[in-house]
Each structure stands twice: as C-alpha cells, then as structure tokens.
Amino acid sequence: MPTCKDFLRELSDYLDSALDPATKKELDKHVQECPDCWVVLDTTQKTLKIYKGCEPQAVPAALEDKLMAALKVKMAEKKLSG
C-alpha cells in the first residue's frame, strides 16, 4: 500500500493522468482512505483550476499604442528593404 509520502511524490503525475493504471488504482484507494491526502489533492486541484481560469489583465492602452507604433515602423522598414 502506498504511503502519504508516495502519494505526494506521485501527485503531479496523478493530476496529469500520467500514471499506469495499477499505480493509479492504488493511489485512488489511498486518497479515499486518507483525509489529509484528500485535502492536499483537492486544494492542489483547486490551485491549478484557479490559475488556469484567471484571465490575463488587459494591456494598458498606452503600452498597446507604443507596441503598435513600433510594429508599424518595423513593417515599413521591412517593406523598404524589400
């Protein structure tokens, strides 16, 4: 039977579904029986979900204008150089 330490070591592969079926089955059993590991799994899943779901901040208008102006110059240079 895997220990909490084993579970923790495999946690990333467990979350990424990158484990072989036998190991996954053993860890599924462990997490059902171990409240601490269940909490660690649950809060790690929530951590990833919250990061994935967070929309990036808009680019400030002044920065976007600066970027587009620089791009315009670059495109004109490219045209001139053929």
Place this chain on the structure above:
Amino acid sequence: MDFGVEFQRSTQDDRNFSAQPTHWVIVREAMTSTEPQSDEDLVELAKSGDDTAFPELVKRYSRRILRVARNITNHEEDSEDVLQETFMKAYTHLAGFQGNSKFYTWLVRIAMNESLMKLRKRKSGKLVSLDEELNTGEDTMIREIAVWEGNPEDTYSQEELRAILDKTISSLPEGFRSVFMLRDVEEFSTEETAEALDLSIPAVKSRLLRARLQLREKLTRLFKSKGENTFAYL
C-alpha cells in the same frame, strides 16, 4: 483548408493550363465572413505581405504574452520591454517560422527567453543559475492541511483574485515560476516545457511538483476555512 483567401492561378500560367500549375498568387477575398481567422491563416497572410495580419496576431496574444513576462520578470518595466521585443522578434523571424509548432507556442518561447535574459541582467549582471534557491529541501513539505472556504472565484473579484495569484506566483523561485507558467498556465506539454527551458524531463517534473505544492500551500493560507469548518472533510 479555408485560408479566408482565394487562390488564383497567375495569368502567366494560362498558356500552360494543362500542365500542373506551379505559380499561384494569393488574392485576399473581400472579407464578408465574420469568422475569426486562424493563427495559421494570419501567419501565412503576414508572410505574404498583408499589413493587417500580424497586428491581428499582436492583438490576439499581447495580454497573454504580457502575463508571461510579468510573472517571470516580476518587474513592470522589464515586462513591457519583453512584450515589445517578443513581437518585434517574431515579426523579424516570421519567414523562418515553419509551423512545426503552434504560432502561440513559438511566441511564448520567445517571450520566455526574453524574460529570462532580463531577469539575469537585472541580477547585477551576475550569471545566476536557475537552480539557485531551488534546493531548500522544504518545498515539498505540507504544513497547511485545510479545506478552502467556498470558491475564491465567487468570493473575490477578478481583479482581486488576479492580484493574489500574481503575488503568490511571484514569490516562487524563478526556476519554479517558469516551469509552472509554461505547464499549468500556458498548457505546454512536459516535453515542450523541457525544450523551451533547456531542462531534462525529470527536472521539469520535479520543479512542477514543487511549484504546485508551494502555490497550494500559499493559497491555502489565504483561502482556508476558519474555525470549526477547517476539518470539514472529516
């Protein structure tokens, strides 16, 4: 494949109509469709000299590139420079982009390189190993075992939550931040992350685990249930 353009044979080939056509010109069709064009279409149009295509890609990805730059450099001015340098480099080298990876993956790799260069320059010009600060031996320790109070996405506004997440990720060692950003935020594969950061696959996996656990630990300190509900799972 629908390129949003129409391919027409060049008139110089009309004489050899029966032969396999070898010269084609791309003529942009009147854009009656409101369907967004794919990255691949826009890249091809930009390569063929369409002035509107590359700016469209910039608009599409600038906020995500700025997030990568901010989270890696931890420096506002540097991240703004990285944003500009990334798109300038991408434009300059567009002809060499063969489409072996997705355009956005290629763009993030440029942004990551630019960010790491800025980071190294800022550290007093000293060359700093990415392994620095990584071997604390405490980064897989679990201290906070508590369920979260509700759903932070409901409790905080988008802006508040983004500020919390940015602050939390910026507190990780650089070697963890870059792996976490690529794998879990930008959704690169383990192999793509290893290649982009010039790391081995076991190193990516090890850093990812430690980054995830450290972030979990830090967020749990902020979001955990207080009082009786702390062990609500029991």
